[in-house]
Amino acid sequence: MKKRVRVWVGVIAFALAFPAFAGNEANPDAIELAPLPMPVEFKSDMDKPVAFDASATVTVDCPDAEAVTWLKRHFTEWYGDQAPKVTSGSTGLLSTLNSQPSTSDESYSVSADASGVQIAANTLAGVRWAVYTMRQLAIAKRGTFRTEGRILPSFKVTDRPHLAFRAIHLCWFPEVRSQQMERAIRLAALLKFNYAIIEPWGMYASEKHPWWHWPNPTMTKAEVRRLVAIGRDLGITLIPQINAFGHASSARSCTMKHAMIDLQPAYEPLFEPGGWNWCLSNPETQRVLRELIVEMHDDFGRPPFFHLGCDEAQPPSCPECRKTPYAELVCKHITGLAEFVKQRGARAMIWHDMLLERGDPRWKGYVHHGTKTTAALADTLPKDVIICDWQYSYGNMKETRKDWPTMAYFKEKGFPVAGCPWMNYNAMKPMADYIAKIGGFGFIETTWHHLRGGDWVQMYKFASAAAWGTAIPPRTSMYDTAFGTAMRLVGHDMKVTDYLDTGHLNYQVPPGWWVDNN
Numbered sequence: 001m002k003k004r005v006r007v008w009v010g011v012i013a014f015a016l017a018f019p020a021f022a023g024n025e026a027n028p029d030a031i032e033l034a035p036l037p038m039p040v041e042f043k044s045d046m047d048k049p050v051a052f053d054a055s056a057t058v059t060v061d062c063p064d065a066e067a068v069t070w071l072k073r074h075f076t077e078w079y080g081d082q083a084p085k086v087t088s089g090s091t092g093l094l095s096t097l098n099s100q101p102s103t104s105d106e107s108y109s110v111s112a113d114a115s116g117v118q119i120a121a122n123t124l125a126g127v128r129w130a131v132y133t134m135r136q137l138a139i140a141k142r143g144t145f146r147t148e149g150r151i152l153p154s155f156k157v158t159d160r161p162h163l164a165f166r167a168i169h170l171c172w173f174p175e176v177r178s179q180q181m182e183r184a185i186r187l188a189a190l191l192k193f194n195y196a197i198i199e200p201w202g203m204y205a206s207e208k209h210p211w212w213h214w215p216n217p218t219m220t221k222a223e224v225r226r227l228v229a230i231g232r233d234l235g236i237t238l239i240p241q242i243n244a245f246g247h248a249s250s251a252r253s254c255t256m257k258h259a260m261i262d263l264q265p266a267y268e269p270l271f272e273p274g275g276w277n278w279c280l281s282n283p284e285t286q287r288v289l290r291e292l293i294v295e296m297h298d299d300f301g302r303p304p305f306f307h308l309g310c311d312e313a314q315p316p317s318c319p320e321c322r323k324t325p326y327a328e329l330v331c332k333h334i335t336g337l338a339e340f341v342k343q344r345g346a347r348a349m350i351w352h353d354m355l356l357e358r359g360d361p362r363w364k365g366y367v368h369h370g371t372k373t374t375a376a377l378a379d380t381l382p383k384d385v386i387i388c389d390w391q392y393s394y395g396n397m398k399e400t401r402k403d404w405p406t407m408a409y410f411k412e413k414g415f416p417v418a419g420c421p422w423m424n425y426n427a428m429k430p431m432a433d434y435i436a437k438i439g440g441f442g443f444i445e446t447t448w449h450h451l452r453g454g455d456w457v458q459m460y461k462f463a464s465a466a467a468w469g470t471a472i473p474p475r476t477s478m479y480d481t482a483f484g485t486a487m488r489l490v491g492h493d494m495k496v497t498d499y500l501d502t503g504h505l506n507y508q509v510p511p512g513w514w515v516d517n518n
């Protein structure tokens with residue numbers, strides 16, 4: 001039977017996307033499964049399924065022997081006695097992969113057809129991404145009551161990340177269950193993000209400073225260390241964050257909550273009046289922040305980055321901070337912490353907005369919250385501090401931009417710069433492309449208080465695709481098979497048993513719905 005060739009190439013995504021899902025002659029409605037993010041090159045054919053069970057052998061062509069060990073362990077975890085065998089061997093795919101000019105340490109190829117399943121990658125990282133692609137395409141064998149092994153479509157993939165640093169920024173609010181944080185981290189890894197920045201929002205259970213959190217914090221040392229270990233195994237490095245300048249309340253400003261001084265007024269001297277900024281002239285502030293950095297950095301397994309926040313700060317009002325030009329005070333404060341972080345083998349990251357003056361016409365239409373004095377930090381801060389430039393296209397999240405002059409500005413100043421979108425989905429790929437074009441540092445998808453429902457789905461899908469340099473595949477139906485599958489795999493890995501830990505919302509119907517509302 002003659003069939004259409006199904007090809008999906010990321011570079012010309014939409015031009016070729018629809019033929020990829022156009023079915024076959026017997027059933028024109030049939031669709032092909034697609035992984036997230038869509039690989040750079042992807043061909044798939046479910047009319048020629050390939051065995052992916054105990055009878056199958058997956059050949060791994062990778063110079064790192066650890067890759068085979070890792071894969072065997074995870075196949076057993078995922079598939080039990082139905083796990084395919086894993087063997088190390090030369091496939092020919094690796095030389096093809098390495099002959100491509102844009103190949104990287106994380107590039108990979110997979111081939112699955114009647115002759116078997118083969119993976120090629122230069123590193124364990126590449127093998128992980130290969131397997132995550134494959135895992136999303138595997139389905140249960142047909143025609144039985146219970147799963148008796150799996151099948152894959154015949155498929156070929158060649159893939160490489162667009163940007164080397166691809167992070168998701170996750171907020172551990174009091175309202176966010178730790179299971180949700182684990183799901184978000186595991187799902188980010190499955191969608192091939194390699195870093196997750198964790199902002200505690202008053203939930204980190206510091207032993208040194210137990211006043212620095214809400215009562216009953218769930219981000220305990222044991223939980224952090226457990227999640228860090230899971231992340232390390234799955235290929236995603238967790239990065240701690242402390243808001244070391246503004247946002248010192250560890251609570252959303254619109255709520256007027258303050259994780260520290262609402263319940264413990266004794267710690268008021270550490271903060272500016274009102275509590276939004278740390279009091280930078282108080283030497284105790286540096287001591288406390290350094291001690292918190294040590295504790296958190298150790299709990300996170302001493303990762304190579306530490307995020308110091310520093311967004312949306314206010315001008316000072318206390319009598320001591322008023323004595324010195326604020327730019328000097330802020331610069332000394334951030335530089336001191338950045339140096340301290342560096343001594344621990346990590347690089348500091350900060351948000352960008354205080355480094356751009358509010359009235360500067362160059363930044364009209366872009367996020368910029370600084371004053372003339374704080375904008376001077378762009379000339380005085382150490383140039384190895386990574387500037388995380390968050391641009392959300394406020395006012396119209398549908399807006400598509402191609403250029404980000406603020407990012408170019410920080411790059412020209414000599415800083416590594418990361419592009420950080422939120423829910424401005426149309427801007428994500430152009431932003432990742434722009435960062436690649438100017439030789440920027442990376443891409444950080446922020447999620448804030450929207451890590452639920454359709455927003456969660458869209459943020460992860462669009463951002464992972466942008467960071468891998470591809471567009472998202474067109475939706476084939478109302479039901480999002482690819483994302484639902486990925487989310488379910490995470491649930492299986494966590495062995496979830498609670499209704500709340502399934503899907504992208506805790507509830508299908510608001511529980512209050514069933515309360516008398518006469």
Ligand SMILES: [Zn+2]
Binds near residue numbers: 271321322
């Ligand atoms: Zn002060």
